[in-house]
Amino acid sequence: MTDNLLRILNAILAVILGSGGVIAIVYGLNVLVERLPKVWKHQLLPWVYVGPAGLLLGAYLVLPTVRTVYISFFDSRSETFVGLENYLFAFASREMLLVFRNNLLWLVLVTGISVSLGLVIAVLVDRVNYETLAKSLIFLPMAISFVGASVIWRFVYAFNPAGSNQIGLLNGVVTALGGDPIGWLVDRSINNVALIVIMIWLYTGFCMVLLSSAIKGIPRDMIEAARIDGASEMQIFWRIMIPTIMPTITVVTTTMIVFVLKVFDIVFVMTGGNLGTDVIASRMIKEMFNYRHFGRGSAIATVLLIAVIPIMVVNIRRFRQQERH
């Protein structure tokens, strides 16, 4: 009992002194630098603020990344140098080609449908008086974790043999209509789409909220002027709304692409990557932890990193443009 109490007190003390300590370090360094001659001061002051964050980033982000790239040139136990062998696997093996095909499918369908559906909903709810309610409902799934959502959807897709009680929503509907239950996660022609639907369900709300606020930012008089000039609603949508909120659409789309590239939990929980449903991230985890092939796992991680870079570049450019305005 007293042991636990001591631990709690210890933890509280650590938090207080820890955060206090960080403040103290920055503050103290600041005071020190302030006392230096002016030439020095201007050189050093930025580092007082950027330095600690930079150090942490270096230790926890840059170093591991460099190490991952380094390990990707070695064999399964990171002992022998194997050159580009792991990258040959990552790009040319049949399993990986399947993985890339799946990821492409995810990219096109999830990004395309979430963004366009989000946009359509944002425009439509802008005109009704129960807007808040509608938006909240659609945004709700965002609050659920990937794993939680996957567990929910496992029940939606659950399969029981014909003749027994169907606990799955979809198969309940199918059998009520007189059909035979379908193995949604087993049938190769639909299992990928069945997984993709989950992410669309999760992220349409996210796209909608961002796009909706962009739409609300369009000046009213601009739209009214168009109406007076005799533009139809479709013309207003395509020629005024879309071009005006284009920066937001780009940001939302690129963000979605990054999210999709990272998708792992849904596949892992729903099918474990079986029956042709693996994606880049789930394959990486498999190689790394199930097969204990650190070289291949790191090579796939590096490929994923490289795939994300151009999208991040686009995003950062977009930020810079906005800063300038």
Add this chain to the structure above:
Amino acid sequence: MKYSLGLTVGLSLFLLSACNGASQQPDSGSAARTVTILGVVVGEQQDKLEQALAPFEEQTGITVVYEGTDAFATLLPVRVEAGNAPDIAMFPQPGLMAAFADAGQLIPVTDFMDDATLQAAYPQTWLDLGTFDDTLYGMWYRVSVKSLVWYVPDAFEANSYDIPTTWDELMALSDQIVADGGTPWCLGLESGDATGWPGTDWIEDIMLRTAGTEAYDQWVSHEIPFTDPQVKTAFETFGQVVLNPDYVVGGSTGAISTPFGTSPNGLFSDPPRCYLHRQANFIASFFPDDITLGEDVDVFLLPSINPDLGVPVLVAGDVFGMFNDTPEARALMEYLATPEPHEIWAEAGGFLSPHQQVSLDAYPDPVSRKQAEFLTTADSIRFDGSDLMPSAVGTGSFWSGVVDYVAGTPVDQVLENIEASWPN
């Protein structure tokens, strides 16, 4: 003023970290005599394990700190690499243990125990299974018999079905059940990211019965490839059952979608949704609570296919390996070689022991006794092959290959895929 504030805070921070380090010492310290174990046993099974280790703690005054995890295969290597290995690990697969033995990270049991004691405790088969490079590293504790077919005696009696003694009789019985309007087999392959493993057990069992132990050993150690005709025969014999939609509840989609733990429930429904279920002894812990072993459900060994090869028994189990050479760890390993911990867990149920001094009377129900007897009287015993293969195959492409095969991928392509994934 400001200057001294920063200094004070910084100084007290340093002091805190200093006394923190000091105050943690007794927690992990050397004063108390402890032995740490990392294993896969969790939940109700963990209680039984701790019960079995309790006399050891009383007799020696050593505290056993057992930590159960279901991420064993991920956690253990990380801890060993980080220099934080448990004193003893309870490996569910000898393959992983062999990897550590290979890297020189395990302490040989023979360093501190003499041959006579070990020979008296374990049959040669199990000593061999814990031996790598001619050195004994592993102490077997909980084992499972996999070649079991579960059935409900009442249902068999009601339809006057006989227990088959050959594969042909088994298939004839299956046909008979279909003709009577029933479905013979309950089969579930779903097991999260391990989906497919029950199918690998089927194939290993069949492989032993069609190709024999010698070919089985060659297959497991990759002296013959996965594309070998003998392996293909094993897959196709499994296919006789699993790919026949009349034989399996829910057909192949049902087999892939049904969790292995709930699949035997069809045996106990009224009318039975199936009459036969091939699964290891541990499936009994997944049965509904009101099922009494020996009355409501019984087992027979999966019959022989080629009479020349007899009825081999496929087994698996947990083996203890030692990372840190401490007197406490040695004492625990010595305790495991005595019948006491084996008998305690055997009496608690859901446990089979490889220890040869454990009498059959230690088991609480006739089904467990029968299983223990299978273990001691088997024509030959072989360890679960997928647990011995490299993990890229044994816990990867073999599992997913079985799922692909059941879903309809041609057998040759499945075998080629698995063969291609075998690490060089």
